[in-house]
Amino acid sequence: MHLLEFERSVLSTSLELTQVETMRELTLDDLDDMVIGATLLGTGGGGDPYIARLMVRQAMERFGAIKIVDPSELDPDGLVLTTAVIGAPTVIIEKPPAGTEFVACVKALAAHLGKEPVALMPIEVGGMNTLIPLATAAEMGLPVIDADSMRRAFPQIEMTVFTLAGIPAAPMSVADEKGNVVVFQTINNQVAEKLARASVMQLGMANGISCYPMTVKQVSDHGIQGSMSYCVDLGKRLNAVKRGEEGAFEEFLRFSGGRKYFSGKVIDVDRRTTAGFARGTVVLEDLAESDRIMRVEIQNEFLIAFEDGKPVITTPDLICFLDYETADPITTETLAYGQRINVIGLPCAPEWHQPGMLELVGPKAFGYDVDFVSMGGVTA
Amino acid sequence: MSTRLRIGIDVGGTNTDAVVVDDGGNVLSSTKTATTPDPSDGIRIALEEVIADVDRAHITQAMLGTTHPANAIIRRRDLDPIGILRLAAPASLAIRPGMAWPKDLHDTVIGRAAILRGGFEYDGEEISPLDEDGVRAFARDCMGVVRAIALSSAFAPATTDHELRAAAIINEVTGGQIAVSMSHQVGSLGLLERENATILNASLFGVARRVVDGFQTALTSHGLDVESYLTQNDGTLMTAEEAVRLPILTVGSGPTNSMRGACALAGLSNALVIDVGGTSADVGILVDGFPRESAAAVEVGGVRTNFRMPDLISIGLGGGTVVTESGSTVIVGPDSVGYLVVTEALVSGGRTLTLSDIAVRSGRLTGFGDASLAAGISDATVTGALAWVDEQITVLCDRMKASRASMPLIAVGGGSHLVPEHVNGVAEVIRPAHYAVANAFGAAIAEASGAVDRVYRYEALGRDACLEEAKQMAVDAAVRAGADPEAVRITSVAEVPMSYLPGQGCRVQVKAAGPLKG
Numbered sequence: 001m002h003l004l005e006f007e008r009s010v011l012s013t014s015l016e017l018t019q020v021e022t023m024r025e026l027t028l029d030d031l032d033d034m035v036i037g038a039t040l041l042g043t044g045g046g047g048d049p050y051i052a053r054l055m056v057r058q059a060m061e062r063f064g065a066i067k068i069v070d071p072s073e074l075d076p077d078g079l080v081l082t083t084a085v086i087g088a089p090t091v092i093i094e095k096p097p098a099g100t101e102f103v104a105c106v107k108a109l110a111a112h113l114g115k116e117p118v119a120l121m122p123i124e125v126g127g128m129n130t131l132i133p134l135a136t137a138a139e140m141g142l143p144v145i146d147a148d149s150m151r152r153a154f155p156q157i158e159m160t161v162f163t164l165a166g167i168p169a170a171p172m173s174v175a176d177e178k179g180n181v182v183v184f185q186t187i188n189n190q191v192a193e194k195l196a197r198a199s200v201m202q203l204g205m206a207n208g209i210s211c212y213p214m215t216v217k218q219v220s221d222h223g224i225q226g227s228m229s230y231c232v233d234l235g236k237r238l239n240a241v242k243r244g245e246e247g248a249f250e251e252f253l254r255f256s257g258g259r260k261y262f263s264g265k266v267i268d269v270d271r272r273t274t275a276g277f278a279r280g281t282v283v284l285e286d287l288a289e290s291d292r293i294m295r296v297e298i299q300n301e302f303l304i305a306f307e308d309g310k311p312v313i314t315t316p317d318l319i320c321f322l323d324y325e326t327a328d329p330i331t332t333e334t335l336a337y338g339q340r341i342n343v344i345g346l347p348c349a350p351e352w353h354q355p356g357m358l359e360l361v362g363p364k365a366f367g368y369d370v371d372f373v374s375m376g377g378v379t380a
Numbered sequence: 381m382s383t384r385l386r387i388g389i390d391v392g393g394t395n396t397d398a399v400v401v402d403d404g405g406n407v408l409s410s411t412k413t414a415t416t417p418d419p420s421d422g423i424r425i426a427l428e429e430v431i432a433d434v435d436r437a438h439i440t441q442a443m444l445g446t447t448h449p450a451n452a453i454i455r456r457r458d459l460d461p462i463g464i465l466r467l468a469a470p471a472s473l474a475i476r477p478g479m480a481w482p483k484d485l486h487d488t489v490i491g492r493a494a495i496l497r498g499g500f501e502y503d504g505e506e507i508s509p510l511d512e513d514g515v516r517a518f519a520r521d522c523m524g525v526v527r528a529i530a531l532s533s534a535f536a537p538a539t540t541d542h543e544l545r546a547a548a549i550i551n552e553v554t555g556g557q558i559a560v561s562m563s564h565q566v567g568s569l570g571l572l573e574r575e576n577a578t579i580l581n582a583s584l585f586g587v588a589r590r591v592v593d594g595f596q597t598a599l600t601s602h603g604l605d606v607e608s609y610l611t612q613n614d615g616t617l618m619t620a621e622e623a624v625r626l627p628i629l630t631v632g633s634g635p636t637n638s639m640r641g642a643c644a645l646a647g648l649s650n651a652l653v654i655d656v657g658g659t660s661a662d663v664g665i666l667v668d669g670f671p672r673e674s675a676a677a678v679e680v681g682g683v684r685t686n687f688r689m690p691d692l693i694s695i696g697l698g699g700g701t702v703v704t705e706s707g708s709t710v711i712v713g714p715d716s717v718g719y720l721v722v723t724e725a726l727v728s729g730g731r732t733l734t735l736s737d738i739a740v741r742s743g744r745l746t747g748f749g750d751a752s753l754a755a756g757i758s759d760a761t762v763t764g765a766l767a768w769v770d771e772q773i774t775v776l777c778d779r780m781k782a783s784r785a786s787m788p789l790i791a792v793g794g795g796s797h798l799v800p801e802h803v804n805g806v807a808e809v810i811r812p813a814h815y816a817v818a819n820a821f822g823a824a825i826a827e828a829s830g831a832v833d834r835v836y837r838y839e840a841l842g843r844d845a846c847l848e849e850a851k852q853m854a855v856d857a858a859v860r861a862g863a864d865p866e867a868v869r870i871t872s873v874a875e876v877p878m879s880y881l882p883g884q885g886c887r888v889q890v891k892a893a894g895p896l897k898g
Binding site: 050051054055057058059088090091093094095096097098099100135177178204205206265267337338339340 | 468469470471472473474475476479480499501502507508534535569570571572573684775778779780781783784835876885887
């Protein structure tokens with residue numbers, strides 16, 4: 001703990017010193033903001049970032065500061081690799097990571113490609129996978145590129161803006177903590193998803209994955225730009241709301257382009273598990289007018305919100321539940337009757353709005369016969 | 381036939397209460413004394429007072445609910461230094477033991493720590509074989525440094541082998557000089573949280589020994605040769621000897637005893653309970669006689685654990701809550717004079733307008749202070765303050781309920797006069813007799829229990845067979861804990877499907893409970 005406090009002061013000093021450059025070092029304060037931002041961008045799912053946050057803290061203690069960079073600071077031809085945890089949340093809490101599984105899958109993919117990475121990148125800025133690449137990057141002495149492929153959580157590997165750009169998820173690698181690694185090539189990202197899941201089942205259900213190898217130029221052309229900073233900045237604003245600062249909620253909405261759709265009380269939660277996905281429906285009743293009802297459909301994440309039967313927020317736009325009193329983001333596992341909730345819609349990252357979005361991550365991609373209702377003012 | 385009597389004692393932060401209860405649940409005597417700096421003194425005094433006029437030959441059992449262990453953690457006092465051994469490597473190396481602990485508690489408790497090879501996968505295979513030499517070396521390294529070792533391994537709730545083997549090795553190396561706490565006895569799924577709970581448990585061994593010795597000495601010094609028990613977080617009993625090994629399971633027993641006692645005094649097993657004190661009001665819910673447990677992780681002394689504690693919602697609403705008038709608006713709280721309400725409130729001759737004054741002025745509270753001193757409070761202030769109180773209580777009750785169905789509300793605590801006669805969504809408000817000693821009553825009526833928390837794969841045996849097995853294991857555990865085999869029953873069954881797991885993996889939690897035998 002001494003070390004951490006020492007580092008905190010050192011890090012905040014170095015932050016001031018490096019402000020003239022774009023490259024910046026992540027501080028422990030940033031980490032707190034990033035964790036709440038990541039929970040919010042998990043839209044009810046994405047896995048609890050608690051374990052990942054402890055990993056990042058330990059990695060900062062052992063390996064030093066973590067650097068966040070923009071693509072413009074790197075060689076455009078440099079290799080960027082992603083890393084993330086893949087498996088069952090219930091297994092991950094019982095068998096937390098070694099750290100080595102992420103390093104191993106990155107190294108295996110680099111060896112397969114015959115090239116060393118210049119930076120790591122999160123696939124998913126939303127939930128626990130926002131933070132995993134930070135710990136790995138610290139251990140490998142690499143920077144983390146300020147971009148991702150979702151800027152929210154989705155349950156499947158192919159649900160990325162990279163798929164829309166025609167960038168393959170494979171070759172990809174999956175590793176466990178014991179030294180087992182598989183690297184494979186697939187013909188499309190849907191098969192990649194299936195092979196990754198099958199490997200994970202044989203390797204203990206809590207693994208590291210590295211996929212979507214690409215160049216820095218591809219990241220800047222096709223990735224969602226600035227998502228790590230966005231997550232920290234969003235979390236900072238949400239923490240201000242939680243502290244009850246004047247005007248903080250308005251600032252939070254202004255920054256995110258979000259809108260409050262509903263203030264209601266949970267009157268029904270229906271959960272079921274089919275094909276490995278936690279599906280369910282939650283129904284809210286307006287706090288003031290009890291005949292106003294909102295229904296939200298869940299498949300690991302909140303996907304569609306209906307008000308009085310009409311869809312009002314639809315995937316890939318984000319549906320976020322905030323505790324009415326504390327402004328804590330509420331995850332789907334902790335939903336319970338009687339909770340009082342503000343339902344916030346956040347527009348998805350603008351990079352999503354391109355041909356193919358709805359087929360990949362729109363309501364119909366999840367089996368709902370519902371048209372997309374854009375929050376972003378852009379129709380795909 | 382003579383009746384059998386039970387003593388219930390509850391040591392709280394402020395008061396130590398005791399009751400003597402007969403088989404029919406009737407309160408034969410009760411007492412309330414101040415909690416003493418050494419809580420054993422308070423126990424002795426309360427015991428002496430409560431048995432003064434009962435036939436002690438008929439007393440067969442004594443139950444203690446106490447805040448000693450919780451206070452030891454909160455105040456970082458009397459905790460033993462501990463060695464932490466985690467069997468999971470190479471898994472989990474990215475997060476060392478004690479990573480997120482508050483520094484002062486870390487420095488007090490954590491003497492040695494290691495992560496060694498061992499532990500299991502979700503399907504029962506070994507992550508790696510147990511590093512027995514490593515366990516021996518760790519045990520030797522702990523000699524003379526720590527008082528106990530907290531042992532945990534990955535998936536121990538499903539597969540206990542490595543914890544049992546490592547404990548045996550430690551015993552052998554240290555000649556039994558270092559006590560061992562095993563995680564599978566302490567907590568459920570969630571390695572880091574279970575490890576934390578096991579560390580806290582081991583660090584409380586000394587405190588627990590002293591509490592139990594003090595309790596038993598107090599009993600024998602009054603000529604009581606009776607079975608002694610401690611109440612645990614879920615409202616059921618552990619034998620005193622078991623409590624010495626698992627003291628962490630008692631840290632949440634106070635609110636549980638209060639809620640169970642309140643419901644039993646009111647003759648109900650499904651109800652909302654509101655406990656209004658000087659500063660705050662807690663609302664909980666009893667389902668089939670037991671408090672509903674919280675879904676979220678519970679922190680104990682700043683450390684995240686995976687205990688299921690009573691699901692309580694607290695707000696700053698009590699008899700001492702300060703009321704201020706600002707123009708035409710009335711502001712209630714958040715400040716409170718707390719227990720000083722007996723001198724600070726207007727009706728007590730003090731100078732602070734509190735909710736107790738509002739209650740006296742409105743007629744909700746009688747017989748407290750001098751009502752004429754509250755006569756100057758305006759009608760608008762009374763109406764505004766009571767509207768706030770009623771709204772808060774309505775919202776609290778509504779948030780706690782599990783469905784829209786109307787339920788009774790039991791009001792206890794020194795500030796319970798603030799609870800109105802009618803609350804929306806509440807069938808009726810009940811104010812039971814003896815509510816001042818609800819905690820001790822809750823301890824006196826506690827039952828023996830057994831619990832199972834494990835992961836099943838339904839495709840092997842089928843869901844029904846798996847549930848049947850889990851229920852039988854819970855019943856057996858309850859009987860081992862002293863429950864009457866004729867009267868033991870299943871009190872809760874929860875199935876949590878495991879997402880992303882192949883097949884029909886399901887976490888099953890079952891509890892059984894029954895009255896003590898004989």
